[in-house]
Amino acid sequence: MELGAGTPLEHFRADVRAFVAAHAPGHQVRSGVRSPENAEEYKDLQRWTADLYAAGYLGADWPGEWGGSPGHDPLRGVVVAEEIARARAPMPPSGSSLAANALIGFGTEDQKARHLPPIRSGGHLWCQLFSEPDAGSDLASLRTRAVHDGDGGGWTVNGQKLWTTNGQWARYGYLLARTDPEAPKHKGITAFILDMALPGVTVHPLRELTGTSDFNEVFLDDVRLPADALIGAPGQGWTIANASLAQERNGVGASVVRLQLAVQDLIRDASAVRIDGRPALEHDDVRQQIARLSAEVDACALLARDSTLGHLSGRGTPTDAPMAKLFFSELNLRIAEYALTLLGPAGVLAEGDPDAVAHGRWQDAYLYARAYTIAGGSSEIMRNIIAERGLGLPR
Ligand SMILES: Cc1cc2nc3c(=O)[nH]c(=O)nc-3n(C[C@H](O)[C@H](O)[C@H](O)COP(=O)(O)OP(=O)(O)OC[C@H]3O[C@@H](n4cnc5c(N)ncnc54)[C@H](O)[C@@H]3O)c2cc1C
Structure with missing residues (x-):
């Protein structure tokens, strides 16, 4: 329902x-x-x-x-x-809404006046500059360094970011950088507004195995940020990042809808396939497998619903969202794997190939499915949270 x-x-x-x-x-x-x-x-x-x-x-x-x-x-x-x-x-773009959350919660009136209207008008797209080559799951170990230029001055930033969605299109970046290397690692991080057009900012789109460029690496070499690029106070970056991420809670429901569409597409595309001279859907094992996946999609919808309602009512548990996310991303991968197995060679042809099934939908879904098992916390990290915070198992 x-x-x-x-x-x-x-x-x-x-x-x-x-x-x-x-x-x-x-x-x-x-x-x-x-x-x-x-x-x-x-x-x-x-x-x-x-x-x-x-x-x-x-x-x-x-x-x-x-x-x-x-x-x-x-x-x-x-x-x-x-x-x-x-x-x-x-x-x-989620980078824009994340940045808006940060500015609404922690920005100055001037920052809000300057940046919120162009986010609303779609004029300025933002990217999220958090992850680094050695700081993903353990984000707090990030090493991009911002050094204060002195009284009333700005900041000089050096470092590298990675996996920056929309970095090639973004006008601004919501940047986390280390400003106090002596402080405990979560406390030495500060949030900034990065004008992507500043000298020293280099964006390299990455070509992924899907054949598309969704991510970028972003190099920051002696980038001079003005004093008013600071969001909140120095050392408050970890708190700001967590608060703005917590505001982004609409995604799981959308993910379940994608699974429901995937099952519908699977039935549609399987009906065009013949196995041993008979339509695939006439084979018991195919029907049972699709029914099993469909039942799991329903289970995922219930988990997602509980997670959303628990969060909004304040009665949720720390494992609700990780369970829904883990279940969704692993099921999404299994549906795509099964579709490719069922559809055979035509299923692996890409968009643009006249023989591709459903314009290459399944090969793209399969190749992209790994991303869901990593983005927003990998499956291993989700399992760690469930084990430690839900089941009380040792770290
Ligand atoms: C679709 C997508 C969009 C993204 N967009 C952005 C973006 O716009 N901006 C941004 O800043 N970042 C973005 N990211 C990056 C994302 O946040 C990181 O990929 C994620 O945090 C994992 O970090 P990592 O890739 O460095 O992997 P690592 O943290 O290096 O992990 C490597 C492997 O080790 C495992 N692992 C790590 N730690 C543990 C542990 N403690 N226990 C067990 N296993 C562990 C992981 O599960 C993984 O399998 C995006 C990623 C994806 C997939």
Whole structure:
């Protein structure tokens, strides 16, 4: 059952669905949360983001003076993310909403006035400059260094960031850097606004095994940041990062919708395949396997729902979100693996090949599926949290 079925949220869902159908950029074959592949897709994303903010479907949780609707139902954000996923439309850039959360919570009035309106209008896209080559799961060990230039002055930054989604398109970066190497590692980190056009910022798009460029490496060489690039206070970066990440809680519902679509697509594509001269769907083992995956998708939907409702009511546990995330990302990978096994050679052909099944949907889904098992905390880290914080097992 959908979140909010039988409540006023159902009417809201119908409105969002109609809005998405009317305004979203065209159907996307690529799976998951992806970066624009060219300038045209980037423009579409900007326009789409602006439309969502203008309609009040994004940013409703912002303060009223910056365009939010105080007192709004937070479940609406979940519904919007689900409907965007259902339409296979691009997700608005998460770097921009993360940065907005940080600025709303910790920025100065001047920073909010300068940066929040262009985020709403889709004019400025932000990227998240947290991970480094040796700081991913253990983010607090990051080494990018920001040194204060002296009284009233700015900061000089040196270091390297990695896996920066949308870095090639971003106008600004939400940067974490170490400002006090002597402090305990979580306490020596500071958050900054990085103008991506400053001298010393070099962005290298990475070509991934999907054939697309969703990530970048970003090199920072003697980048001079003005004093007003600081978000919050020096040493407050860890607190700011955790608070802004906690605001981003709409993703799991959208992920479940992607699984539901995957099962539908699997049934559609399996019906075109023949095994031993008979349609694949006439084989008991194929039907049973698809039914098993479908049941697991339903279980995942319940986990995601519990996690969201627990979080919003304040009655959740620390393992709700990790369990839902782990279950989703591993199931997503298994569905794609099974689809490729079932579809045979035509299933591994890529978009653009006339013989590809469903325009290469499954090979892309399979190659991208690993990303979900890493992003936002890898499966191993999720299992650690469940073991230690849920089951009380030793570290
Ligand atoms: C789709 C996607 C988008 C991303 N976008 C961004 C972005 O925009 N900005 C950004 O800053 N970062 C981004 N990241 C980076 C992401 O946050 C990191 O990939 C993630 O934190 C894991 O870090 P790592 O890749 O350095 O792996 P590592 O932390 O080096 O881990 C390597 C392996 O060791 C395992 N491992 C690590 N520690 C433990 C442990 N304690 N116990 C057991 N196993 C362990 C991991 O599970 C993994 O299998 C993105 C990643 C993905 C996949």
